[in-house]
Amino acid sequence: MNNSASSLNNKKKFLILGCGFSGSFFAKRIRELGCTALTSSRSDNKDQNSFVFNSENGKVPNKKIFDGVTHILSCIPPDKNGNDPVLGSLKDQLKSLSLEWVGYLSTTGVYGNTKGNWVSEIDLPNPYQNRSHRRLNCEKQWIESGLPVQIFRLPGIYGPGRSIFETIRNKKIRVISKKNQVFSRIHVADITNAIIYLLQNKNYLKFYQIINIADDEPCSQIEVIQYCYDLLGLKMPKPILFEDAKKELSPIAQSFWMENRRVSNKLLCKTLGYKLIYKNYKLGLKNCFLNS
Numbered sequence: 001m002n003n004s005a006s007s008l009n010n011k012k013k014f015l016i017l018g019c020g021f022s023g024s025f026f027a028k029r030i031r032e033l034g035c036t037a038l039t040s041s042r043s044d045n046k047d048q049n050s051f052v053f054n055s056e057n058g059k060v061p062n063k064k065i066f067d068g069v070t071h072i073l074s075c076i077p078p079d080k081n082g083n084d085p086v087l088g089s090l091k092d093q094l095k096s097l098s099l100e101w102v103g104y105l106s107t108t109g110v111y112g113n114t115k116g117n118w119v120s121e122i123d124l125p126n127p128y129q130n131r132s133h134r135r136l137n138c139e140k141q142w143i144e145s146g147l148p149v150q151i152f153r154l155p156g157i158y159g160p161g162r163s164i165f166e167t168i169r170n171k172k173i174r175v176i177s178k179k180n181q182v183f184s185r186i187h188v189a190d191i192t193n194a195i196i197y198l199l200q201n202k203n204y205l206k207f208y209q210i211i212n213i214a215d216d217e218p219c220s221q222i223e224v225i226q227y228c229y230d231l232l233g234l235k236m237p238k239p240i241l242f243e244d245a246k247k248e249l250s251p252i253a254q255s256f257w258m259e260n261r262r263v264s265n266k267l268l269c270k271t272l273g274y275k276l277i278y279k280n281y282k283l284g285l286k287n288c289f290l291n292s
């Protein structure tokens with residue numbers, strides 16, 4: 001398998017739409033491989049490689065930004081009506097380009113509640129939350145766009161600067177216990193590396209339009225929090241039962257506890273041969289601990 005950077009070189013120009021946590025990590029890595037990467041944000045900033053795109057106020061990028069673009073990665077969530085902000089504003093522009101590839105970061109929320117069972121790409125989506133219905137609609141819009149799109153379904157994203165350590169530090173941690181409840185997660189470095197792996201091996205691997213990127217070990221949130229406290233050498237607060245904690249949680253926080261699923265990465269890691277950098281939360285959190 002080709003693990004070199006040969007297929008991603010200085011002739012490739014990426015537009016990363018939505019340069020938040022995952023987008024900025026991806027941009028940094030793809031530049032290290034010699035590619036050009038321009039990134040969008042909703043407001044002006046001093047970064048020379050950044051441009052403004054904000055579907056909410058109709059601010060679209062200057063046409064020159066699109067010159068020579070070969071790859072697009074969209075990290076922008078659905079709008080409040082369940083439409084994709086990128087397609088709503090830029091579809092014609094994107095269709096006029098000679099794009100080799102378009103990546104779209106989606107969520108495993110589209111699978112809904114599997115009551116703790118494993119779920120994979122061959123399972124039909126069964127969204128439960130409104131936001132997951134909106135997301136599924138955006139996936140549909142991307143597929144129907146006719147662009148060469150690949151959709152990545154992601155569980156909870158964490159990494160240096162965005163992990164339980166920050167929640168503990170900000171004193172916002174709630175240790176909640178709910179029987180048999182698990183969450184899947186993914187380290188931001190594995191999102192980037194898995195996508196780059198697929199791009200570098202594009203000519204050898206079968207193309208799958210929808211791929212989960214998740215680690216090997218879905219587990220309870222308490223295990224994860226306990227591990228962070230152990231690394232910090234601190235005592236974890238006593239867990240609160242979900243039923244007791246529920247009334248204090250925001251509707252969005254509550255909604256995450258309403259779904260229980262184990263997201264399979266077999267397609268990515270077995271069929272397609274990607275090797276995770278952080279196979280489980282312990283490896284991933286150790287990296288966050290050392291880099292925070």
Ligand SMILES: NC(=O)c1ccc[n+]([C@@H]2O[C@H](COP(=O)([O-])OP(=O)(O)OC[C@H]3O[C@@H](n4cnc5c(N)ncnc54)[C@H](OP(=O)(O)O)[C@@H]3O)[C@@H](O)[C@H]2O)c1
Pocket residue numbers: 017018019020021022023040041042043053054055056075076077078079085105106107108154155156157158
């Ligand atoms: N966070 C998670 O645990 C998680 C899990 C699964 C899937 N996802 C999804 O995966 C994607 C990437 O996640 P992330 O956490 O890396 O995202 P993030 O840090 O929240 O970044 C989102 C980006 O989208 C931009 N954006 C939002 N609305 C926009 C609009 N209407 N027009 C233009 N730009 C807009 C934001 O612009 P600004 O930079 O100006 O704010 C930001 O750059 C998102 O779609 C997210 O919903 C997230």
